[in-house]
Amino acid sequence: MELCMSTVYEFMEKFVAGTLGKKTKEGRWSVKRDGDVESLVYQPTRNGKPILLFNNNFIGEKPVTELFAYRLPDGTALVNGNVLQHIGRGQSRWDGDAIIREHEWMEQFGAMLFPFTLFEETGTNVRDFTWVVKPVAEHVNVLNPSWPHNEPTLRHFSGACVFQIAGDYYLYDLDRKELDEHKIFNPFVVKLPKPVCSIEEAYDALMPDEVREALQNNVAVTRQGEFFFIRHSSDYPLRKPLTDEERQILRYPPSRAGFGFEKLSSFVLLRDDTAPFEPEEELTEDMKLFQASALKYRDVVEKALRVCPHTISIGRNTTHTAEFGALDGQGVAFVSGRIVHSGRQHGTLHLDGWWKVVLNNAVASFTIQGNVD
Numbered sequence: 001m002e003l004c005m006s007t008v009y010e011f012m013e014k015f016v017a018g019t020l021g022k023k024t025k026e027g028r029w030s031v032k033r034d035g036d037v038e039s040l041v042y043q044p045t046r047n048g049k050p051i052l053l054f055n056n057n058f059i060g061e062k063p064v065t066e067l068f069a070y071r072l073p074d075g076t077a078l079v080n081g082n083v084l085q086h087i088g089r090g091q092s093r094w095d096g097d098a099i100i101r102e103h104e105w106m107e108q109f110g111a112m113l114f115p116f117t118l119f120e121e122t123g124t125n126v127r128d129f130t131w132v133v134k135p136v137a138e139h140v141n142v143l144n145p146s147w148p149h150n151e152p153t154l155r156h157f158s159g160a161c162v163f164q165i166a167g168d169y170y171l172y173d174l175d176r177k178e179l180d181e182h183k184i185f186n187p188f189v190v191k192l193p194k195p196v197c198s199i200e201e202a203y204d205a206l207m208p209d210e211v212r213e214a215l216q217n218n219v220a221v222t223r224q225g226e227f228f229f230i231r232h233s234s235d236y237p238l239r240k241p242l243t244d245e246e247r248q249i250l251r252y253p254p255s256r257a258g259f260g261f262e263k264l265s266s267f268v269l270l271r272d273d274t275a276p277f278e279p280e281e282e283l284t285e286d287m288k289l290f291q292a293s294a295l296k297y298r299d300v301v302e303k304a305l306r307v308c309p310h311t312i313s314i315g316r317n318t319t320h321t322a323e324f325g326a327l328d329g330q331g332v333a334f335v336s337g338r339i340v341h342s343g344r345q346h347g348t349l350h351l352d353g354w355w356k357v358v359l360n361n362a363v364a365s366f367t368i369q370g371n372v373d
Contacts, residue, residue: 009105015040015069016077016109029068037127040069069111070126077111078126081158107137113158114172118189121366128166133199135159140174142185152183160199162192168363169195171202175346177223182347190226190362206360222355224339224346226365227314229355237334237354238326241307246300254293259286274298309336314357320346322357333357 011026015038024031032039043065069079107113112135119126136159141152160173169192178184196202211228214221220231242250255273256262276294277283283291304310312325314333323337334356339349 012040012069012106013109015071016106016111018071018075036073038071039067040071042066042068067116069106070116072126072129074130076129076131077106077109078114078116078129079106079111081113081115082117112161113137114161114163115187118172118366122165122170122189122191122364124165130164132162132164132169132197133160133202135161135172140179140185141183142179143183155185157185157187162196162199162202168192169202171196171199171206173199175225178346184347186346188225189366190360191364191366193361193363206362208358208361210358222349222351224320224341224349226360226362227320228358228360229335229339229349229351230358232334232354232356234353236309236326238307238328241309241326242300242304246303249297249300250304253297254290256290259290259293261287261290314339315359 007026008029011020011023011029014020014023015031020031024033028043028045030041030043032041043063067080069077071077112131116126118124138157138159139154140157142155143152157174160171163170163172170189171192172187172189175184175186175188178186190206192202192205194205196205208228211221211230214230222229253274256275257273274294274297276291276298277287281287306327309324309326312322312327312333312335314320314322314325314335319342321340321342322333322335323339325333325335327333334354336351336354339351341348
């Protein structure tokens with residue numbers, strides 16, 4: 001007998017309101033209590049039987065469950081903003097029942113959407129969660145590559161919000177620049193450097209003073225993800241990169257073969273033939289001549305990589321790449337040309353002239369795993 005949807009609605013509404021009493025189950029929906037935190041979970045089935053976990057190619061004994069919502073001691077109800085595997089808009093339902101199609105159902109009862117993967121990514125616990133600014137759900141125009149002609153389509157988003165976990169403040173939002181300019185749906189979470197009371201304060205806390213000062217002085221500023229770019233000059237901004245002698249050294253590198261020595265068997269490229277001898281190796285006079293040239297060449301190469309324009313990665317552990325870039329003596333990056341963020345979520349920038357790279361003030365940034373509303 002198919003479960004009546006109005007009964008499911010009533011069960012969910014009472015879960016959010018905290019009025020279920022002793023009732024903990026309705027069809028495949030159930031409530032699990034861990035102290036004063038309640039979880040709403042769903043158990044999918046296939047051919048009327050529970051789906052079981054697979055472990056090392058053997059069917060396990062524990063049925064699959066989907067975590068759908070939390071209810072916290074203060075009455076806060078959070079519904080999982082990550083699109084789930086067996087329930088949720090556009091997802092396959094192995095048992096064929098029309099159960100939950102939209103997260104908005106829970107929003108009708110006062111629950112707030114929130115991607116639960118963030119608790120894992122931030123190493124935090126839902127028990128320590130409190131709202132600072134609650135989200136207001138919205139629909140945004142985004143490009144869907146799988147849609148015919150790649151036309152923008154309306155997509156639900158839970159809305160920008162600020163929350164606190166164990167005393168730390170976080171901002172959750174879409175990258176509005178990417179949404180406005182490229183129709184890219186790019187949600188992000190950042191840990192803020194200080195407490196805030198509004199979305200505006202959160203964004204203000206992320207802006208470095210150097211960027212704010214540039215804007216006040218009408219200096220051009222643009223942004224890609226967590227990086228600001230401040231217009232610096234039309235010409236290459238650093239000192240003359242290399243002397244004529246250093247350019248000659250790069251053009252005509254020393255080689256072991258050129259000095260009459262054998263290349264190491266693992267070296268197959270010309271640049272590998274420039275490797276100096278090991279420090280503990282006893283050198284002949286001829287070897288010392290090559291060693292001096294090899295060490296000087298290595299120093300010039302390292303210098304060239306610091307100060308000569310070349311393709312560089314911006315920041316640490318990022319996939320932002322500048323077509324041309326160089327570092328000054330303090331490690332500050334200056335970039336020009338195409339700025340690309342490969343793999344995810346940011347449109348390519350085209351920077352004319354040279355721009356200084358400034359990282360935002362976020363204490364930490366988190367990539368949200370899985371699809372989210």
